[in-house]
Amino acid sequence: MTKNLLCFDLDGTLTRRELLPLIANEVGLEHEFEVLTKLTVEGTISFEESLRLRFAILKNIPVDIVQQIICHAELFGKIIEFIRNNSKRCFVITGNLDIWIETLMKNLGCRYFSSKVTASDNRLQSLDYILNKSTAINVLKRDYPQHNIIAFGDGLNDYPMFEAADKSVAIGLTHQPSRVLISKSNYVIYEEEALCRLLNTL
Structure with missing residues (x-):
């Protein structure tokens, strides 16, 4: 029986x-x-x-402060509960920086893929690797050849993940998903409860 691996944007x-x-x-x-987000959404950059510009802006903010902000971010609780209960087949694939999200990911208990940095003395030093989300999907295809891979996301940067899955x-839980992403999707979901019902069938 073919099993499904579930890959979530963060x-x-x-x-x-x-x-x-x-x-x-x-x-x-x-x-x-706000300016950077607008330029990114419009495809200007x-x-x-x-991410490189955001890194330059935030590199002097202490790492532990950013970690605390992220750890207190509000999550979709029912989806998080599902991931914790199915951690061996759930993965998070995010362009965010590894050192910022490591505590949050430990709490989730699943494997994750992210961009990578070097840090020293509680400060970011260099942006070493920017994750292309299709790379993560291809790693999972190599490691789990008998599994189907299902991707969940909401933004343009999720498109490479959708293409490879x-x-x-x-997902439209926080905002309207990208039209380009919708065109590549098998499902479009706007409610947490509906997503959880789908997850429990996969």
């Missing part, structure tokens, strides 16, 4: 708010991030360019 899919704007609001950098679900 921001806006598992969290009730996007994490980078949340961090920016907490440290008084709202305007800078790529996700990679946007066997099936995909566009």
Whole structure:
């Protein structure tokens, strides 16, 4: 019997708010991030360019402060409970930075893929690797050749993950998912309860 691996975006899919704007609001950098978010959504700059600029803006914020902000971010509780109960077949695939989200991921208890940084003395030093989400899907296909991979996400940067996955679900729990993403999706879901019902059938 073929089994399903479930791969979740983090921001806006598992969290009730996007994490980078949340961090920016907490440290008084709202305007800078509003501009970057607008340019990224409009496609004026790529996700990679946007992440590099966000890194430059936030690199001097102490790492432990960012970790605390992320750990207090509001999550979709029923989805998180499902992941914890099915941690061996659930994965988080996020462009966020490994050191920022490591405590949150430990609490989830599942494997994850992320962008990578070097940090020293509680500060970010360098942005070493920006995750392309299709890379994570291809690693899972290699490691679990007898499994189908189902991707869940909401933004344009999830499109490579949707292209590489066997099936995909566009999520509209936090905001309207990208039209491009919807065009690539097998399902579009706007309510947490509906998503949980789907997850329990997979």
